[in-house]
Amino acid sequence: MSGIDELPPLREVIARHGLSARKALGQNFLLDLNLTAKIARQAGDLTQADVLEIGPGPGGLTRGLLASGARHVVAVEKDPRCLPALQEIAEAYPGRLTVLQGDALEVDAFAHLTPPVKIAANLPYNVGTELLIRWLTPETWPPRWQTLTLMFQREVAQRIVARPGDKAYGRLAILSQWRADPRIVMDLPPGAFTPPPKVSSAVVHIEALPEPRYPADPAVLSRVVAAAFNQRRKMLRASLRGLAPDIEDRLREAGIAPTDRAEQIEIERFCALARLLQAS
Structure with missing residues (x-):
């Protein structure tokens, strides 16, 4: 019996089902159920x-979420080896866990969720950033989720919360902070995982804002930010030259010096530039 429910400890579950972590699937298992409950x-x-979980593996965080009182957890798992262990959890929490077997990049998990929805996951390293970008760039805002509580490599977590002037500041920071409020809430050393990854990890909590901090068309803002940071060492008058023939005038009108570089520019100024480019 574990410390948070009547089910066996995770080491026993993993040994019984032969669930060695696979690098190809980006798997690193958290075995300390007190730690997974803290993340939950x-x-x-x-x-x-309702809570959406991606990559539950043997179900450590799943059990933490259910023990914390989640109304319903929908867990998307690609690895069929994990399904028997997750089925045992479903039986221990009748009617509160739905397991979908498939690729999280392809499964429409929201069809199985009833609002309000929160997303919590120890994301597989190989798809974590792509999933985050999808969740931050839906066709309409507010999104279908209220909050994201996600584990990343610490380097990625720092990119999400970075501020202008930071080396980590870039497209991911702007996407995360334009329409949401992200913060790092936990740090985890490699030794917390089996097998231990080569890097430290961090949990980021992201709360969706009712509306963007500053008005801008998402598609135009995305083009501006992509062009600016794809050549981040160049001055903006050079990196953004392809967006408008009079880009230097537009930059000045937005309160940006043409000789500035992307990492110096606040989100508000990027949004102002996007509005001017759209209008012209």
């Missing part, structure tokens, strides 16, 4: 929410 608590009150 970072997502806030779950009792009135």
